[in-house]
Amino acid sequence: MTNQVTDNQLVERVLQNDDRAFSLLVTRYQHKVLGLIGRFVKDPHEAEDVAQEAFLKAYRALPSFRGDSAFYTWLYRIAVNTAKNHLVSRGRRPPSTDVDMEDAQQIDDTSTLRELESPEANLEREDLRRVIYQAIEELPEELKTAFSLREFSGLSYEDITEVMDCPVGTVRSRIFRAREAIDKRIQELMKP
Amino acid sequence: MKQDSQSHPDSQKIQDELDNEALSALMDDELSDFELRRLLARLDADPELLARWERFNLTRAVLSGEPVQHPLLPSDNSQSLHARVMQAVTQEQQPPLSGVDTTKGADGRQNHWRRGVARMAVAASVAVAAFVGMQSMLQPTDSISTSGSVPLASEQVESGSNAVEIRQIAVDADAQQRLNEYIQSVNIPARVDSESAPFSILRESPMLRPVSDRELVPVDSSPQTQQP
Numbered sequence: 004m005t006n007q008v009t010d011n012q013l014v015e016r017v018l019q020n021d022d023r024a025f026s027l028l029v030t031r032y033q034h035k036v037l038g039l040i041g042r043f044v045k046d047p048h049e050a051e052d053v054a055q056e057a058f059l060k061a062y063r064a065l066p067s068f069r070g071d072s073a074f075y076t077w078l079y080r081i082a083v084n085t086a087k088n089h090l091v092s093r094g095r096r097p098p099s100t101d102v103d104m105e106d107a108q109q110i111d112d113t114s115t116l117r118e119l120e121s122p123e124a125n126l127e128r129e130d131l132r133r134v135i136y137q138a139i140e141e142l143p144e145e146l147k148t149a150f151s152l153r154e155f156s157g158l159s160y161e162d163i164t165e166v167m168d169c170p171v172g173t174v175r176s177r178i179f180r181a182r183e184a185i186d187k188r189i190q191e192l193m194k195p
Numbered sequence: 196m197k198q199d200s201q202s203h204p205d206s207q208k209i210q211d212e213l214d215n216e217a218l219s220a221l222m223d224d225e226l227s228d229f230e231l232r233r234l235l236a237r238l239d240a241d242p243e244l245l246a247r248w249e250r251f252n253l254t255r256a257v258l259s260g261e262p263v264q265h266p267l268l269p270s271d272n273s274q275s276l277h278a279r280v281m282q283a284v285t286q287e288q289q290p291p292l293s294g295v296d297t298t299k300g301a302d303g304r305q306n307h308w309r310r311g312v313a314r315m316a317v318a319a320s321v322a323v324a325a326f327v328g329m330q331s332m333l334q335p336t337d338s339i340s341t342s343g344s345v346p347l348a349s350e351q352v353e354s355g356s357n358a359v360e361i362r363q364i365a366v367d368a369d370a371q372q373r374l375n376e377y378i379q380s381v382n383i384p385a386r387v388d389s390e391s392a393p394f395s396i397l398r399e400s401p402m403l404r405p406v407s408d409r410e411l412v413p414v415d416s417s418p419q420t421q422q423p
Contacts (some may be wrong), residue, residue, distance in 0.1 A: 008224035012231050022288075023235045024216040026281055027221075032394045033276045034256045051276055062287070083296055132257050154258060160225050179219035186250050 006031065017065055024132055025065075038084045043086035057085040058095035111156060126149050130192060138188040149174055150181035210237075214244055222251050249277070 010031075016024035037054045044050040068077055090096065129179050139147060147165070152158045152166060163174045217234045220226040226234070255261075337375050 004413055006222075006224060009221055009226065012226070012228060016231065016235060021235055021282060022281070023238045023282060026238070026245065026277070027248060029234075029277050029280045030245065031252050034253070034261055037276065038261060051279075055279050055283060058276075058288070059283050062280075062284055106400065128257065131253070135254055154230055154255065160223065175225065176222055178223065179216040181329065182222070182254070183215060183220050183249055185254055186247060187245075189250050 005073065006075070007073050011070060014065065014068060014070075014074055017062075025062060028074070032078060033058075035075070036078065039082050040077055040086045043083075043090060049089075053086050053089045054082070056089070057082040061086060065119055133190065134188050134192050135185055139181075139183040146177050146181040146184070149177035153178050211241075214241060215247060218244060218248055218251065221248075222255070 005172065010028065010046040017028070033054065036057060037050060040050045040053050040057065044053050055111050057078075062077050065178075067073065139150065142150065149163055149167060152163045153160075158166065160174045162172050162177075163178075164171050167174065213239050215232065217226055217230050221234065234244070289357065
């Protein structure tokens with residue numbers, strides 16, 4: 004699922020000195036960047052430091068982002084280079100097999116995650132996954148369909164209007180209601 | 196901290212709905228630029244929006260099997276990666292202290308205070324230029340007043356110095372016209388009483404006379420001296 008339109012909008016706002024937009028970008032990609040860097044830097048705390056450095060480099064270099072490639076591809080390239088430079092500066096050798104950018108865009112193998120995560124974090128993740136799927140199952144049919152078409156099939160709102168035969172405003176509202184219901188369950192899980 | 200949540204609970208609820216729906220649309224590349232600007236402005240008033248954005252993205256990350264680090268930690272955790280990055284970004288923008296390498300972190304991105312100083316410098320330059328231009332416009336030019344007759348812009352003059360003169364005349368006439376229009380369009384309050392100064396006073400001013408006289412000079416039909 005691409006986020007290219009939103010990312011470009013946010014980049015544009017950052018370039019107009021609105022750092023709140025960068026805050027949204029960091030929030031969106033922090034997990035992916037951390038996962039990518041985890042392929043190079045195994046220590047979780049060290050990986051976080053490198054991820055922070057990568058985001059800061061991206062922030063500084065944002066004026067040079069031309070939009071030729073997707074923002075996340077550009078960001079991942081910075082993250083990979085930062086991780087490699089970090090290893091070299093520590094006298095360690097970067098992995099001989101390079102991380103392909105196509106691969107970096109779709110970090111979906113949980114084996115990397117398990118290497119990086121602590122057992123507690125892994126448990127938390129499994130709890131979260133269970134709660135989210137349960138919340139989706141309990142959604143009213145119309146909300147579940149709209150959300151699934153968007154989240155799992157990657158359809159645009161316009162495409163979903165054709166599938167569900169309803170106005171785009173209704174699609175937008177249904178997807179939002181679905182997210183809201185799921186979010187409510189997540190918040191309950193996060194309560195101490 | 197939400198603003199006005201107690202004074203207008205209903206409007207606050209509607210506002211929250213709008214914000215959250217916009218946030219959801221932003222997740223899906225379906226938010227207009229106008230809505231985005233409004234949403235970003237709302238981030239200051241309602242920090243919960245950022246936390247919700249994080250949870251929306253967290254949900255997507257979990258559903259697509261992406262790595263998630265300690266997902267159940269509170270989103271406002273000061274040690275989170277996001278908090279650390281934004282803190283570093285904020286530090287990046289602060290004015291450099293003396294002795295600190297000012298080139299670091301300034302790769303193509305100027306600090307706010309530098310931009311402020313630059314804007315002030317530009318504004319001052321424009322003001323000075325306008326003042327100087329006004330002065331030169333209102334003062335008689337020796338080269339013109341001593342020449343006896345003033346060539347019009349339509350005359351063919353190849354020499355460099357004459358060409359400059361003609362250009363000067365054209366600019367002055369245009370400036371004079373604009374100045375006249377401006378003066379006619381505004382009322383200038385008198386110092387002593389509350390009546391506005393009559394336009395005729397300004398028109399009869401000796402400061403304006405040279406420019407006006409130039410416009411009234413008859414055309415000199417004698418050929419211009421050609422320089423080799």
